[in-house]
Amino acid sequence: xxxxxxxxxxxxxxxxxxxxxxxxxxxxxxxxxxxxxxxxxxxxxxxxxxxxxxxxxxxxxxxxxxxxxxxxxxxxxxxxxxxxxxxxxxxxxxxxxxxxxxxxxxxxxxxxxxxxxxxxxxxxxxxxxxxxxxxxxxxxxxxxxxxxxxxxxxxxxxxxxxxxx
Ligand SMILES: C[S@@+](CC[C@H](N)C(=O)[O-])C[C@H]1O[C@@H](n2cnc3c(N)ncnc32)[C@H](O)[C@@H]1O
Numbered sequence: 001x002x003x004x005x006x007x008x009x010x011x012x013x014x015x016x017x018x019x020x021x022x023x024x025x026x027x028x029x030x031x032x033x034x035x036x037x038x039x040x041x042x043x044x045x046x047x048x049x050x051x052x053x054x055x056x057x058x059x060x061x062x063x064x065x066x067x068x069x070x071x072x073x074x075x076x077x078x079x080x081x082x083x084x085x086x087x088x089x090x091x092x093x094x095x096x097x098x099x100x101x102x103x104x105x106x107x108x109x110x111x112x113x114x115x116x117x118x119x120x121x122x123x124x125x126x127x128x129x130x131x132x133x134x135x136x137x138x139x140x141x142x143x144x145x146x147x148x149x150x151x152x153x154x155x156x157x158x159x160x161x162x163x164x165x
Pocket of ligand 1: 036038039040042043063083085087
Protein backbone atom coordinates (compact mmCIF):
# COMPACT_ATOMS: atom_id res chain seq x y z
CA UNK A 1 0.00 0.00 0.00
CA UNK A 2 1.17 3.49 -0.84
CA UNK A 3 1.11 5.00 2.66
CA UNK A 4 2.00 8.72 2.82
CA UNK A 5 5.16 9.49 4.81
CA UNK A 6 3.83 12.30 7.02
CA UNK A 7 1.73 11.48 10.08
CA UNK A 8 -0.82 14.21 9.31
CA UNK A 9 -1.35 12.87 5.80
CA UNK A 10 -1.53 9.33 7.16
CA UNK A 11 -4.48 10.25 9.38
CA UNK A 12 -6.42 11.61 6.37
CA UNK A 13 -5.36 8.64 4.23
CA UNK A 14 -6.67 6.24 6.89
CA UNK A 15 -9.96 8.13 7.38
CA UNK A 16 -10.60 7.92 3.62
CA UNK A 17 -10.25 4.14 3.98
CA UNK A 18 -12.28 3.84 7.21
CA UNK A 19 -14.41 0.99 5.82
CA UNK A 20 -11.33 -0.96 4.79
CA UNK A 21 -9.62 -0.32 8.14
CA UNK A 22 -12.70 -1.55 10.04
CA UNK A 23 -13.08 -4.57 7.75
CA UNK A 24 -9.52 -5.54 8.66
CA UNK A 25 -10.41 -5.63 12.39
CA UNK A 26 -12.90 -7.21 11.39
CA UNK A 27 -16.26 -5.66 12.28
CA UNK A 28 -19.13 -7.97 11.37
CA UNK A 29 -22.93 -7.75 11.30
CA UNK A 30 -24.31 -8.15 14.83
CA UNK A 31 -21.09 -7.07 16.59
CA UNK A 32 -21.03 -4.72 19.57
CA UNK A 33 -18.29 -2.09 19.18
CA UNK A 34 -16.94 0.52 21.60
CA UNK A 35 -15.16 3.59 20.16
CA UNK A 36 -13.15 5.47 22.84
CA UNK A 37 -12.71 9.15 21.84
CA UNK A 38 -14.90 8.93 18.75
CA UNK A 39 -14.76 12.64 17.87
CA UNK A 40 -17.00 13.38 14.88
CA UNK A 41 -17.42 9.66 14.17
CA UNK A 42 -15.00 9.08 11.30
CA UNK A 43 -14.95 5.42 12.35
CA UNK A 44 -18.10 5.09 14.52
CA UNK A 45 -20.42 6.06 11.64
CA UNK A 46 -19.14 3.46 9.13
CA UNK A 47 -18.93 0.91 11.98
CA UNK A 48 -22.65 1.42 12.66
CA UNK A 49 -23.37 0.59 9.02
CA UNK A 50 -21.24 -2.54 9.27
CA UNK A 51 -22.80 -3.96 12.47
CA UNK A 52 -26.31 -3.37 11.10
CA UNK A 53 -29.61 -3.51 12.96
CA UNK A 54 -28.60 -6.51 15.09
CA UNK A 55 -25.41 -4.87 16.36
CA UNK A 56 -24.44 -1.77 18.34
CA UNK A 57 -21.74 0.89 18.27
CA UNK A 58 -21.20 2.79 21.53
CA UNK A 59 -19.28 5.93 20.58
CA UNK A 60 -17.84 7.89 23.52
CA UNK A 61 -16.29 11.32 23.69
CA UNK A 62 -15.86 13.77 26.58
CA UNK A 63 -16.33 16.78 24.28
CA UNK A 64 -19.99 17.02 23.29
CA UNK A 65 -19.27 19.79 20.78
CA UNK A 66 -17.26 17.32 18.67
CA UNK A 67 -19.95 14.66 18.66
CA UNK A 68 -22.73 16.36 16.68
CA UNK A 69 -22.46 14.05 13.64
CA UNK A 70 -22.65 11.03 15.98
CA UNK A 71 -25.50 12.41 18.10
CA UNK A 72 -27.44 13.52 15.00
CA UNK A 73 -26.99 10.30 13.03
CA UNK A 74 -30.35 8.66 12.50
CA UNK A 75 -28.88 5.21 12.91
CA UNK A 76 -30.54 2.88 15.38
CA UNK A 77 -27.29 0.97 16.01
CA UNK A 78 -25.24 4.04 16.96
CA UNK A 79 -25.29 5.15 20.60
CA UNK A 80 -23.57 8.38 21.61
CA UNK A 81 -21.95 8.21 25.06
CA UNK A 82 -20.85 11.36 26.89
CA UNK A 83 -17.64 10.38 28.64
CA UNK A 84 -16.75 11.98 31.97
CA UNK A 85 -13.19 12.80 30.85
CA UNK A 86 -11.66 9.93 32.80
CA UNK A 87 -10.90 6.46 31.45
CA UNK A 88 -14.13 4.97 32.81
CA UNK A 89 -16.27 3.13 30.23
CA UNK A 90 -19.95 2.90 31.24
CA UNK A 91 -20.49 -0.60 29.85
CA UNK A 92 -20.72 -4.08 31.37
CA UNK A 93 -17.65 -6.33 31.51
CA UNK A 94 -17.11 -8.51 28.40
CA UNK A 95 -20.00 -6.79 26.59
CA UNK A 96 -18.09 -5.81 23.42
CA UNK A 97 -16.66 -7.76 20.49
CA UNK A 98 -14.42 -4.90 19.36
CA UNK A 99 -12.82 -1.82 20.92
CA UNK A 100 -11.34 1.09 18.97
CA UNK A 101 -8.61 3.39 20.32
CA UNK A 102 -7.95 5.63 17.32
CA UNK A 103 -5.88 8.80 17.66
CA UNK A 104 -6.83 9.29 21.30
CA UNK A 105 -4.18 7.68 23.53
CA UNK A 106 -1.96 10.77 23.28
CA UNK A 107 -4.76 12.80 24.88
CA UNK A 108 -4.99 10.63 27.99
CA UNK A 109 -3.09 11.14 31.26
CA UNK A 110 -3.76 7.50 32.17
CA UNK A 111 -3.14 5.37 29.07
CA UNK A 112 -2.83 2.20 31.11
CA UNK A 113 -6.17 2.90 32.78
CA UNK A 114 -7.83 3.22 29.35
CA UNK A 115 -6.26 -0.03 28.15
CA UNK A 116 -7.37 -1.83 31.31
CA UNK A 117 -10.92 -0.50 30.86
CA UNK A 118 -10.84 -1.73 27.25
CA UNK A 119 -9.74 -5.14 28.50
CA UNK A 120 -12.63 -5.16 30.96
CA UNK A 121 -15.35 -4.40 28.38
CA UNK A 122 -13.99 -6.51 25.47
CA UNK A 123 -14.90 -10.20 25.70
CA UNK A 124 -12.12 -12.84 25.69
CA UNK A 125 -11.21 -13.44 22.04
CA UNK A 126 -12.49 -10.00 21.03
CA UNK A 127 -10.30 -7.44 19.27
CA UNK A 128 -8.75 -4.15 20.36
CA UNK A 129 -7.75 -1.98 17.39
CA UNK A 130 -5.30 0.87 18.05
CA UNK A 131 -4.11 3.79 15.92
CA UNK A 132 -1.35 5.33 18.06
CA UNK A 133 -0.98 8.77 16.54
CA UNK A 134 1.80 11.04 17.92
CA UNK A 135 3.21 8.13 19.96
CA UNK A 136 5.92 5.52 19.45
CA UNK A 137 4.00 2.51 18.04
CA UNK A 138 6.40 -0.02 19.58
CA UNK A 139 6.00 1.58 23.00
CA UNK A 140 2.19 1.51 22.62
CA UNK A 141 2.30 -2.12 21.46
CA UNK A 142 4.30 -3.09 24.58
CA UNK A 143 1.85 -1.19 26.81
CA UNK A 144 -1.20 -2.89 25.22
CA UNK A 145 0.43 -6.33 25.48
CA UNK A 146 1.18 -5.66 29.17
CA UNK A 147 -2.56 -5.16 29.71
CA UNK A 148 -3.55 -8.66 28.57
CA UNK A 149 -3.79 -8.41 24.79
CA UNK A 150 -1.88 -10.41 22.14
CA UNK A 151 -0.69 -8.58 19.01
CA UNK A 152 -2.32 -10.14 15.92
CA UNK A 153 -1.54 -8.00 12.85
CA UNK A 154 -1.84 -4.48 11.50
CA UNK A 155 -3.42 -2.42 8.73
CA UNK A 156 -0.88 -0.67 6.51
CA UNK A 157 1.62 -0.65 9.36
CA UNK A 158 -0.44 2.10 11.03
CA UNK A 159 -3.35 0.46 12.88
CA UNK A 160 -2.54 -2.45 15.22
CA UNK A 161 -5.01 -5.24 16.02
CA UNK A 162 -4.77 -7.15 19.30
CA UNK A 163 -6.72 -10.15 20.62
CA UNK A 164 -8.08 -9.89 24.16
CA UNK A 165 -6.74 -12.89 26.10
C1 LIG B 1 -7.92 13.52 17.76
S1 LIG B 1 -9.58 13.12 18.16
C2 LIG B 1 -9.78 11.56 17.33
C3 LIG B 1 -11.22 11.27 16.97
C4 LIG B 1 -11.46 9.91 16.29
N1 LIG B 1 -11.09 8.80 17.14
C5 LIG B 1 -10.74 9.81 14.97
O1 LIG B 1 -9.75 9.06 14.86
O2 LIG B 1 -11.14 10.52 14.02
C6 LIG B 1 -9.46 12.63 19.88
C7 LIG B 1 -10.81 12.65 20.60
O3 LIG B 1 -10.66 12.06 21.89
C8 LIG B 1 -11.49 12.75 22.79
N2 LIG B 1 -11.05 12.48 24.16
C9 LIG B 1 -9.92 12.88 24.78
N3 LIG B 1 -9.87 12.42 26.04
C10 LIG B 1 -11.01 11.70 26.24
C11 LIG B 1 -11.54 10.96 27.35
N4 LIG B 1 -10.90 10.88 28.52
N5 LIG B 1 -12.74 10.35 27.20
C12 LIG B 1 -13.41 10.42 26.02
N6 LIG B 1 -12.95 11.10 24.93
C13 LIG B 1 -11.76 11.73 25.04
C14 LIG B 1 -11.38 14.20 22.36
O4 LIG B 1 -12.46 14.99 22.83
C15 LIG B 1 -11.36 14.06 20.83
O5 LIG B 1 -12.65 14.18 20.27
